[in-house]
Amino acid sequence: MGMEQMSLFDSGNVYQPLASRMRPESLEEFAGQKHLLGKGKILRQLIDQDQIPSMIFWGPPGVGKTTLASIIARRTHAEFINFSAVTSGIKEIREVMEQAENSRRMGLKTLVFVDEIHRFNKAQQDAFLPYVEKGSIILIGATTENPSFEINAALLSRCKVFVLQALTAPDLTELLERALKSPQGFGFLRVEMEPELLGMIAEFANGDARTALNTLEMAVTNGNIQPDKTVVTKEILAQCIGKRSLMYDKKGEEHYNLISALHKSMRNSDPDAAVYWLARMLEAGEDPLYIARRLVRFASEDIGMADVHALPLTIAAYQACHFLGMPECNVHLSHAVIYLSMANKTNSAYMAYEKAKLDAVRMLAEPVPLQIRNAPTELMKELHYGENYVYAHDTQEKMARMQCLPDAVRDRVYYEPGVQGEEAAVKEKLEAVKRWKSQEK
Numbered sequence: 001m002g003m004e005q006m007s008l009f010d011s012g013n014v015y016q017p018l019a020s021r022m023r024p025e026s027l028e029e030f031a032g033q034k035h036l037l038g039k040g041k042i043l044r045q046l047i048d049q050d051q052i053p054s055m056i057f058w059g060p061p062g063v064g065k066t067t068l069a070s071i072i073a074r075r076t077h078a079e080f081i082n083f084s085a086v087t088s089g090i091k092e093i094r095e096v097m098e099q100a101e102n103s104r105r106m107g108l109k110t111l112v113f114v115d116e117i118h119r120f121n122k123a124q125q126d127a128f129l130p131y132v133e134k135g136s137i138i139l140i141g142a143t144t145e146n147p148s149f150e151i152n153a154a155l156l157s158r159c160k161v162f163v164l165q166a167l168t169a170p171d172l173t174e175l176l177e178r179a180l181k182s183p184q185g186f187g188f189l190r191v192e193m194e195p196e197l198l199g200m201i202a203e204f205a206n207g208d209a210r211t212a213l214n215t216l217e218m219a220v221t222n223g224n225i226q227p228d229k230t231v232v233t234k235e236i237l238a239q240c241i242g243k244r245s246l247m248y249d250k251k252g253e254e255h256y257n258l259i260s261a262l263h264k265s266m267r268n269s270d271p272d273a274a275v276y277w278l279a280r281m282l283e284a285g286e287d288p289l290y291i292a293r294r295l296v297r298f299a300s301e302d303i304g305m306a307d308v309h310a311l312p313l314t315i316a317a318y319q320a321c322h323f324l325g326m327p328e329c330n331v332h333l334s335h336a337v338i339y340l341s342m343a344n345k346t347n348s349a350y351m352a353y354e355k356a357k358l359d360a361v362r363m364l365a366e367p368v369p370l371q372i373r374n375a376p377t378e379l380m381k382e383l384h385y386g387e388n389y390v391y392a393h394d395t396q397e398k399m400a401r402m403q404c405l406p407d408a409v410r411d412r413v414y415y416e417p418g419v420q421g422e423e424a425a426v427k428e429k430l431e432a433v434k435r436w437k438s439q440e441k
Contacts, residue, residue, distance in 0.1 A: 017142055018209050018217040022175070023067055028070065029066060031175045032167040043162055050076050054132050054139040056117070056147050056156070057111075058166030061205060062208030065142035068164075069113040078109035078138065085119040091128040110137045111183050117141030118150035127153045132158050133346045166207025173202045176216050186220055190229040191437045197237050204241050206287055215241055255286075259294055262337070267302050271341035278337050279330075288329050292318035293335050306344035306421035313339055344421025352415040359409050365405040 024030045027037055027047065036043040046052055050265060057065040066082070073080035081096055100110035112128075114120070131137045132155065140160065143150060147161055167175075176198045179185035201219070205212035218240045223230040258281050265273035281291060296318060299310040316338035321329040375386035390400035403410055417427035 013153065017214070018179060018185060019213040022179050022182065022213055024064075025071065025074070026073075030068065032171040032358055033068070033164055034065065035165070036162055041319040046277060047072055048077055052076055052111075052138055054137075054158045055163045056141045056143060056151065057164055058143055058147050058161060059294050060144060060166050060207060062205075062210040062212075063164045063167055064209060065117060065164060066113065069111070069140045069142070072140070073088075073111040073113075074329055075247040076111065076138075079103060081110060081112045083112055083114045085114055085116040085124075088124075090124055090127050093124060097131045097136065099135075100131060104136045112137045112139050113241055114139065114141045116143065118143040118147075125155050129155055129158075130289060134262045167205075167209055167212075168207070169199065169202040172205055172207075172209065172212045173198050176201060176212055177267070179213060179216060186216075186248045189220065191220055191223065191232060192229050193232040194234070197232065197234060199243070200237065204285070204403075254432055256397050258284075258286075259291075262291075262300060263294065266298060266337060266341045267345065269341055269345070271338045274337045274341045275334055278333055280325065284334070288321040288326055288333060289318065291333055292336075295333070295340060298340055301350045302345055302347055303343045304349035305423040305426055306346040308422060310340060311341050344423070346421065346423050347416040348416055348418055355412075355416045360411065361405070363408055366408055369403055369406060372404055397436065399433065399437070401439075 016428070026138050027044070030037060035041060037047075038044060051081050057068065059065060066213065068081055079100075081100075083096065090342075098260065100112065103110050109275055114128075115278060117125070128137075129152075132139050141147075141151070141159065151159075173195075180191050180193065180198075181187050198216075201212055201215050204215060219232045219237050221232060222240065224236070225231040230303075246328055258277055262274055262281065263276040265277055268415075282288065292314070295314045297315040298310070303310040314336055317332045320332035323329075370384050371386065371388045371390075373380070373385040375381050380386070388402070391404050405412065415430075418424050419432055
């Protein structure tokens with residue numbers, strides 16, 4: 001039996017990776033994206049009615065953009081041409097387009113899938129335009145980048161954009177269970193593996209089906225082969241994904257303890273402690289983008305107006321993590337964490353909103369003062385909308401003695417500036433503004 005188990009790996013056939021063997025061939029087998037492909041959802045309806053427009057699939061790696069395109073091609077009885085934006089130039093695009101145009105004259109549909117369409121330059125993207133407009137082809141572009149920034153407006157306006165989401169841990173666990181039982185997967189090996197280990201692979205894969213299947217394949221390939229089964233233990237899995245990743249539970253108490261320790265160390269202006277907690281998280285396998293998002297929040301919650309450069313710096317750190325990933329982006333996060341630790345602190349923006357929120361929730365129907373209402377129609381003008389409004393730019397002081405809060409809260413103070421860093425000047429200015437506004441004309 002042991003010899004039979006190994007036959008798939010040793011046979012003369014070219015061995016196909018698990019991720020290729022498990023590529024779904026129908027929508028029913030496709031993992032995730034229920035918001036688009038569930039019964040009655042828009043993309044599902046378009047596919048079922050065979051009314052596929054040109055589309056852009058925007059989403060992270062490993063969520064099935066290419067797979068979904070090939071399933072659609074099969075469902076719509078179209079010729080499927082898989083195009084890579086990395087290796088194709090304008091010459092190749094034109095050749096394929098001519099071929100598609102000839103097929104169209106013979107009554108055949110052509111679906112052209114372009115992976116990483118954001119890598120095409122403007123001229124290459126423009127080469128598709130006339131064929132998309134004429135309907136010679138149905139174009140499906142896949143991108144991990146925001147299409148609004150990366151795809152020509154003319155091409156984008158002719159495509160419907162669908163956002164594909166990272167797969168959830170349950171989605172991935174289901175996929176892994178199917179891979180263990182399926183004849184296309186490891187069904188022939190009778191793999192014995194604790195369900196908890198599949199959950200750990202799903203967490204480690206962080207929404208990426210390809211990573212999940214590749215990790216499972218590595219673990220099974222290194223499993224203990226016995227006469228009637230293959231056993232994968234926690235120790236074997238630890239060798240494949242690293243002990244630290246295995247121990248780090250992204251939903252457990254320790255995860256929240258560590259992010260809390262990082263946040264409080266920065267708030268307490270302790271860069272050494274902050275960098276230590278950052279390293280503890282990253283080296284245990286935490287997603288750098290999760291940390292970067294927490295830093296963006298910290299920049300406004302704890303620093304805010306005391307140092308207005310903190311927020312753009314953290315946005316830049318997030319972008320750097322997105323471009324580079326681990327391990328290179330560890331230095332960008334370290335840079336941001338040290339800056340935030342040493343920056344002047346104030347929680348005035350946070351406190352202002354919390355106080356305003358209490359009043360806003362209590363007075364959701366409080367009317368907007370007439371003088372600052374919009375008055376686009378004559379009737380609104382007759383009802384005194386916009387009456388006594390003063391356009392601040394027309395005044396010498398660039399401000400007016402005009403009430404902007406509703407009567408019920410007209411004297412409320414939400415924003416109370418502190419005296420740290422840049423906010424000291426803001427405090428001085430606000431006091432001067434209030435003194436001037438309190439004087440009679």
